[in-house]
Every structure is written in C-alpha cells, then in structure tokens.
Amino acid sequence: MKEFLVDTNCLLSYLTDRDQRQCAVIEPYIEGAAKLSLTLHVTSSVVTELIYVLRSVYGRPDREVADLIAAVFATPGIAYLECHPIETILELWPRSLPDYGNAALAAVARVRQLQVLTFDKAFARAMARAQVAHLLLA
Numbered sequence: 001m002k003e004f005l006v007d008t009n010c011l012l013s014y015l016t017d018r019d020q021r022q023c024a025v026i027e028p029y030i031e032g033a034a035k036l037s038l039t040l041h042v043t044s045s046v047v048t049e050l051i052y053v054l055r056s057v058y059g060r061p062d063r064e065v066a067d068l069i070a071a072v073f074a075t076p077g078i079a080y081l082e083c084h085p086i087e088t089i090l091e092l093w094p095r096s097l098p099d100y101g102n103a104a105l106a107a108v109a110r111v112r113q114l115q116v117l118t119f120d121k122a123f124a125r126a127m128a129r130a131q132v133a134h135l136l137l138a
Helices: 008-015 020-034 044-056 062-074 086-094 099-114 121-129
Strands: 002-006 038-043 078-081 114-120 132-136
Touching: 002 008, 002 099, 008 020, 008 044, 008 062, 008 114, 020 038, 020 078, 038 044, 038 099, 044 062, 044 099, 062 078, 086 099, 099 114, 099 121, 114 121, 121 132
Parallel strands: 002 038, 002 114, 038 078, 114 132
Antiparallel strands: none
C-alpha cells in the first residue's frame, strides 16, 4: 500500500475554497485514504501550521478548527504520525530548507522513507536538492 506525508497546503486546499484546482488534485488522495487504498500521514508540525492558518488567515473559530482537525483524523487511512527527528531536522534547517516547518516535514520523510505530497514548488525544489522524496502535485 502506498503511504505519503501530507504538506499543510494539501490539507488547506481540501478543507477550504482557496484553490478549487488544487482541491480537485488532492481529492483522489483523500478518497483513496478513506477507501484504505493508501495512507496519508500527518505530522504535528502540519497540524500546528494548519490550525494557525485556519485561525489567523481564514478567521475560523477555534471550535470549527478543532472539528475540522477531528474530521481529518476520523477519516480511515489518514493517520497522525508522531515523529520529530531533531538531528535530521537540524541537518536540513536552515541550510537546505530555510523554513523550519518544511525542514521538519522533510526530515520525517527522510527518516520514515516516505514521499511528501505538496503543491509548494519552492519546497519541492529544496527537497530535490536535499534528496528528500516528494511528489509535486500539479
């Protein structure tokens, strides 16, 4: 079974109306997870960033954000991945990956040998340079 790490922008595109094209691209992955044909892993750094953006940028109330996060994890095939490999993060940040959150996600990908799903082209380029497995979604 295929397993992926999910970048925050993928979940934001699925949970909001920020980009309908991106929502259509990530939707088959979410549906695949719901059908248990693949696993999507979500890290603590992604949850933290997701909560921050939903509250600060989208102005969603805390209860609504909490309900959205709960719904994400209630989806079969979407799993919380507790992993924070600080040594690997510090190998990547700030030299290869200047954003700490991105470095944390890339470090998990490297340590767990998972591919990161992302819409972020700059992040994908940085992961390519750092030899971190990823899939840039169109």
